[in-house]
Amino acid sequence: MKQLLLSAAVASALSLSSYGFADGPIDSTIYGKVNVSVVNQDSGSSDQWKLNSNASRLGVKGKTEIADGLYAVYKAEFEVCVDDGDCKGQTFTQRNIMGGIRGSFGTIWAGHHDTPTKLAQNKIDLFNDLEGDMKNTFEGENRVSNMVAYSSPEINGFAATVAMIPAEGADVDQDGQDDTGLADGMSYSVSYTMDNLYVALAGDQDVDKQDLVRLVAQYTIDDLQLGLMYQQNEDNLGTKDESGFFISAAYKIDKTTLKAQYGSIEDDVDGDKEETLSLGADYKLAKSTKLFLFYTDNTDSSVGSADVEDSAFGVGMEHKF
Amino acid sequence: MNNNHLLSIFVTGWLLSANAFSACDFDTDDADSPNFMDRIADCEKQPEAEKNGKRNSSPAATKLYGEGTVDPLSGMAERPVVAPGSMNHSPGKSFAARQHYSLRPDAKFEESVTIAIQRLHIEMAHYCAKGWTIEKQWTEPDARVEGDFYLHFLFRCS
Numbered sequence: 001m002k003q004l005l006l007s008a009a010v011a012s013a014l015s016l017s018s019y020g021f022a023d024g025p026i027d028s029t030i031y032g033k034v035n036v037s038v039v040n041q042d043s044g045s046s047d048q049w050k051l052n053s054n055a056s057r058l059g060v061k062g063k064t065e066i067a068d069g070l071y072a073v074y075k076a077e078f079e080v081c082v083d084d085g086d087c088k089g090q091t092f093t094q095r096n097i098m099g100g101i102r103g104s105f106g107t108i109w110a111g112h113h114d115t116p117t118k119l120a121q122n123k124i125d126l127f128n129d130l131e132g133d134m135k136n137t138f139e140g141e142n143r144v145s146n147m148v149a150y151s152s153p154e155i156n157g158f159a160a161t162v163a164m165i166p167a168e169g170a171d172v173d174q175d176g177q178d179d180t181g182l183a184d185g186m187s188y189s190v191s192y193t194m195d196n197l198y199v200a201l202a203g204d205q206d207v208d209k210q211d212l213v214r215l216v217a218q219y220t221i222d223d224l225q226l227g228l229m230y231q232q233n234e235d236n237l238g239t240k241d242e243s244g245f246f247i248s249a250a251y252k253i254d255k256t257t258l259k260a261q262y263g264s265i266e267d268d269v270d271g272d273k274e275e276t277l278s279l280g281a282d283y284k285l286a287k288s289t290k291l292f293l294f295y296t297d298n299t300d301s302s303v304g305s306a307d308v309e310d311s312a313f314g315v316g317m318e319h320k321f
Numbered sequence: 322m323n324n325n326h327l328l329s330i331f332v333t334g335w336l337l338s339a340n341a342f343s344a345c346d347f348d349t350d351d352a353d354s355p356n357f358m359d360r361i362a363d364c365e366k367q368p369e370a371e372k373n374g375k376r377n378s379s380p381a382a383t384k385l386y387g388e389g390t391v392d393p394l395s396g397m398a399e400r401p402v403v404a405p406g407s408m409n410h411s412p413g414k415s416f417a418a419r420q421h422y423s424l425r426p427d428a429k430f431e432e433s434v435t436i437a438i439q440r441l442h443i444e445m446a447h448y449c450a451k452g453w454t455i456e457k458q459w460t461e462p463d464a465r466v467e468g469d470f471y472l473h474f475l476f477r478c479s
Binding site for chain 2: 029031032033057059061062063071073074075077096100102107109114116119120122123151154157159161189191193195196200220320321
């Protein structure tokens with residue numbers, strides 16, 4: 001308890017002194033969500049019920065005007081594990097953490113964050129953070145450390161983000177040499193938004209030891225939302241050369257949203273294939289609260305061996321604040 | 322960092338932050354969206370400078386005026402008022418629109434503020450068919466004609 005009081009006092013002092021020195025007001029918001037589900041997971045050899053916390057989180061974000069039209073912006077988000085309180089041995093684990101300077105020129109920012117490629121997906125993944133999350137099938141869903149990025153302002157619907165990721169001595173291109181440059185890894189996205197259409201081209205170079213290009217489209221027609229992604233990725237050792245696609249659809253009927261998505265990616269090197277299929281529905285209880293149910297089937301097909309099938313169904317709730 | 326410390330910083334920050342919840346309709350998942358920076362910048366309370374009357378329109382707001390055809394009333398290159406009835410809607414997206422009006426005694430009805438407001442509502446309905454919030458409205462004089470003004474609306478799709 002003493003530790004708690006001490007750190008609260010330190011935090012108070014820091015916060016108050018910050019108010020004293022900032023040029024503009026400090027506007028902060030605490031936000032987060034609780035997302036839990038009861039899931040039956042069947043991997044063929046085992047069948048078990050689980051309570052899952054699906055990227056439940058607590059975050060703080062804000063901006064401060066430091067000069068006329070110039071802002072310091074920040075976000076610090078931490079995962080909380082609602083199911084058992086154990087997030088990889090910690091009570092909190094880091095999610096997206098960033099700070100930057102924003103003006104009419106755009107935003108220069110840095111931190112431990114989702115890459116522009118991952119962000120460009122723009123929630124066409126309707127079962128994000130659940131068993132059907134596209135990251136279980138597709139590469140490129142990376143949150144990386146040491147990212148330095150520039151995001152342009154939106155100009156006539158166009159926006160772009162480019163990020164440099166110093167490897168800090170790691171061998172990210174796997175050429176046998178330690179990489180020590182500023183742009184050892186690169187990630188970028190260019191998007192266009194017009195009314196109900198969103199299109200993005202994104203890519204990685206030497207991120208997670210591979211190169212990747214993806215094209216994303218999202219279109220909303222009244223209560224129907226469609227998503228499409230095409231992706232190619234190749235690892236730096238030449239042992240993987242994949243291409244695949246992902247489609248999703250959500251249809252809103254009053255408080256209920258019906259959802260479906262399918263993805264398939266095949267490795268041209270060895271012919272292995274991965275597929276994901278998810279069906280589900282959300283029921284909105286209130287503006288920030290929903291119930292959901294889902295069924296997911298993830299299949300890994302390897303040439304010369306039996307398919308590995310992993311299916312799950314579950315019900316859950318999400319409350320955002 | 323010790324988890325107790327982290328928790329207490331959150332709690333203390335919460336208590337100190339009188340503006341813990343801003344008026345903007347920020348969704349938790351917006352923090353992971355491609356335009357998360359815009360959502361951070363737009364969804365915090367307006368800076369003091371703006372509250373004091375300084376007209377800094379949001380950098381993320383899409384301007385719906387200028388760079389169009391010459392408006393016979395204002396003489397400015399304005400975009401035409403869009404047609405109503407379409408179903409465009411971009412949740413959370415901000416737009417800035419303006420319309421010219423006149424308070425001159427000899428102004429025609431077509432130049433009245435009533436028509437300006439009507440035109441602005443047509444634009445809002447076009448871009449935010451499922452509803453909107455007017456976040457700010459202000460008026461600027463037309464420097465070329467005494468008694469003429471521009472009515473600005475900064476609005477966001479719900």
